[in-house]
Amino acid sequence: MKYKPEDLTRLPRSVEYKNRMVHLIDQRLIPHEFKIIKLETVDEVAQAIKTMQIRGAPAIGAAAAFGLALYAETAKVESKEEFFNGFYRAYEILKNTRPTAVNLFWALNRIKHLAEEHREDSLNEIRQLIVEEAQKIADEDVEANLQMGHIGAEILPEGNILTHCNAGSLATVHLGTVGAVLRVIHKEGKLKLLWVDETRPVLQGARLSAWEYHYDGIPLKLITDNMAGFVMQQGKVDAIIVGADRIVANGDFANKIGTYTLAVLAKEHRIPFFTVAPLSTIDMSLKSGKEIPIEERKPEEVLTCGGCKIAPDVDVYNPAFDITPHKYLTGIITEKGVVYPPFERNLKKLFE
Ligand code: MRU
Numbered sequence: 352m353k354y355k356p357e358d359l360t361r362l363p364r365s366v367e368y369k370n371r372m373v374h375l376i377d378q379r380l381i382p383h384e385f386k387i388i389k390l391e392t393v394d395e396v397a398q399a400i401k402t403m404q405i406r407g408a409p410a411i412g413a414a415a416a417f418g419l420a421l422y423a424e425t426a427k428v429e430s431k432e433e434f435f436n437g438f439y440r441a442y443e444i445l446k447n448t449r450p451t452a453v454n455l456f457w458a459l460n461r462i463k464h465l466a467e468e469h470r471e472d473s474l475n476e477i478r479q480l481i482v483e484e485a486q487k488i489a490d491e492d493v494e495a496n497l498q499m500g501h502i503g504a505e506i507l508p509e510g511n512i513l514t515h516c517n518a519g520s521l522a523t524v525h526l527g528t529v530g531a532v533l534r535v536i537h538k539e540g541k542l543k544l545l546w547v548d549e550t551r552p553v554l555q556g557a558r559l560s561a562w563e564y565h566y567d568g569i570p571l572k573l574i575t576d577n578m579a580g581f582v583m584q585q586g587k588v589d590a591i592i593v594g595a596d597r598i599v600a601n602g603d604f605a606n607k608i609g610t611y612t613l614a615v616l617a618k619e620h621r622i623p624f625f626t627v628a629p630l631s632t633i634d635m636s637l638k639s640g641k642e643i644p645i646e647e648r649k650p651e652e653v654l655t656c657g658g659c660k661i662a663p664d665v666d667v668y669n670p671a672f673d674i675t676p677h678k679y680l681t682g683i684i685t686e687k688g689v690v691y692p693p694f695e696r697n698l699k700k701l702f703e
Contacts, residue, residue, distance in 0.1 A: 352497055352498070352501055353535075354497070354500070354501070354535060354538065356493060356497060356525055356526055358538065359500065359526060359531065359534040359567075360525070360526060360567050362520045362521075362525070362563060362566065362567070363376075363387075363525075364524050364525045365378075365410055365520060365521050365523070365524060366405060366410055366413050366414050366417065366489070366524055367417075367489070368417040368420050368421070368482070368485060368486065368489075371421065371424050371425055372390060372391055372421070373389070373390040373395075373399075373414060373418060373421055374387050374390075375387065375388060375390070375399065375405045376405075376521065377404045378403060378405060378406055378558075378559060379402065379403060379404050381521070381558055381559055381562050382558055382559075382561070388404065390421070391421070391425075393419075393421060393422050393441040393445065394444065396414060396417070396421065397418065397444045397447075397448050400415065400445070400448040400455075401448045401449065403553065406517075406521075406522065406555070407452075407517060407518065407521060407522020407523060407594070408453070408454040408455075408522065408594065408595070408596045408597075408628075408632055409454050409492050409496075409523040409524065409528070409629060409631065409632070410522050410523055410524065411452050411454060411455045412452070412454030412455050412457060412458035412492075412631060413485075413489045413492055413523075415445040415446075415448070415455050415459050416458040416459070416461075416484070416485035416488045416489070417485050417489070418441065418445045419438070419441055419445065419462050419485060420481055420482040420484075420485035420486070422437065422438060422441040423438070423477070423478045423481035423482055424478055424482055426478075428474075431470075431474050431477070434474055434477070435466075435470070438466060442459055442463055445459055446459055449646055450644040450645075450646050451596045451597060451605050451643065451644060451645060451646045451671065451672045452596040452597060453596070453597040453631075453633075453634040454596075454629075454631050454632055457631045458485075461484065462481055462484050462485060465480060465481070465484050466481055489524045490524075492523055492524040492525075492629065493523075493524050493525045493526065494686075495629040495630070495631075495686035496524075496525065496526040496527060496528060496531040496629070496686075497526060497531060498686040498687075499528055499531050499532060499628075499629070499684050499685065499686050500532050500534060501535055502685075502686070502688060503531070503532030503535070503536075503592070503625070503627055503684040503689075504532060504535040504536045504539060504541070506682075506684075506689055507532065507536055507590055507592070507623075507625075508589045508590055508623070509541045509542075509543070509589070510589035511543050511545075511546060511587055511588055511589050512533065512542060512544075512545055512546070512588070512589065512590050512591070512592060513545075513546035513547075513548070513579060513582070513583075513588045513590075513591045513592075513613070514529050514533070514545065514548070514556075514560065514591070514592055515548040515550055515576075515579075515591075515593050515606075515607060515609055515610055515613055516548070516550045516555045516556055516560070516593065516594065516607035516609075516610075517550075517555040517556065517563070517594075518530060518593060518594025518595075518627065519533075519559065519560055519563045519564065521559050522559075522594060528594050528595075528627040528628055528629065528684075529592045529593060529594050529627050530563070530564075532592060532627055532684065533545060533564065533569060533592075534567065534569070537567075537568075537569045542570070543570070544570050544571065544572060544587075545564060545569055545570065545571040545572075546571070546572055546574055546579070546582060546587070547561050547564070547571050547572070547574070548574060548575075548576050548579055548609065548613075549573060549574065550576065550609060551575075551576055551609075551656075552653045552656075553648075553652055553671075554656075554657075555607065556573070557573055561573050576609050576612075579612075579613055579616065580616045583616055583617070583619075583622060584620065588620070589623075590622060590623045590624075591613055591617050591623070591624045592626070592627055592684075593606050593607075593610050593613070593624075593625075593626055594606055594607075594626065594627060594628060595626045595632050595683075596632065596672055597632060597633075597634050597637075597643050598626065598628055598632055598633045598634065598698070599633075599634055599635075599637040599638065599639060599640055599643065600635050600636075600637060600639075600695060600698060600699075601638060601639050601640075601677055601694060601695045602677030602680055602683065602692070602695065602698060603639055603641075603643075603675065603676050603677050604626055604628075604640065604674070604675055604677075604680075604683075605640065605643045605645065605672045605673070605675075606626065606672060606673070606675065607671070607672060607673075608670055608671060608672055608673050609673070610672075610673055610675050611673040611675045611676075612673075614675045614679035614680070615679060617679065618679050623681040623682075624679060624680060624681050625680070625681055625682050625684055626675075626683050626684070627683075627684040627685075628683065628684075628685060629686055630686065630687065630702075633685075633698065633701070635698070635699070635702060640674035640675070640676060640677075643672075643674060645670050645671070645672050645673075645674075646670070646671040646672060647670055648669045648671050649669065650666075650667035650669060652669055653667045653668075653669050654667060677692070677694045685701065687701050
């Protein structure tokens, strides 16, 4: 591959496991403060995922994997049975943090299956295997992003790109899915301007994407979500690339609320619309997007903005994600190549 992660970003990894602690960039503080927090218990990791100190599908998966590594290394137990009882408790606590991004379940199950396969090994061997597997999950995520970056750069048109939410380095272990593609096309001089949607209600676009892409010198303009259609109508968008929290067997996918609106607008304006995601985001067990569980979050996220009350105390509906039907998708950029329609047939081939 042409570029290494350090050629593409000045940011450190967003989540790491060091000295029996999960280190992560506290994303609730950005852009006001850059702080790495160090978590010492499974409950702290689960809380960080729930409160979105760490967020973004692959980053959540890696954090949960490191949560199990933390348990494996620190559990004070008398027997293997006691170890496994505690392991299943930790697994459940981490599994019940957020429901939509499939990477969380993918990472937890990968470690659970491995531990169960090695049940007959010594306790020390099992502890070590779990830690190594969690680290592998994180390293493979970086490698997959690097591949997606190079693959995406080959097919995207030169010009202006629009993105939604944050599928950048902060949303993954390093570089990002969309973030890797943007970083490679920027490096190659193909990215004229990045339009960043602010992404209400939690403002991942304004707070996180604008911060991390600006930090890496990518030319961008921030817009509110309701400006995207007008910018497209003015002919100022050449392609749209977004992340995904779960892609199902027919190509429908869940991503940050507002993605569906963009996809419909892209079709009206004949703008190519891609999602960028690793295989760990693809859930072949679900047939259509209707089966994806959609997380509903607290009303406060809608009733406030940046900590300020902006509405009276009325009823609120706050789905964190929406489903984009596959008919709006031009293609899915993965680490194994770009998947084009018919998605049902072509997604299957990725796993053969
Ligand atoms: O609620 P969030 O911030 O975790 O939602 C994140 C998104 O929707 C991202 O676009 C998605 O996880 C892809 S991250 C590479």
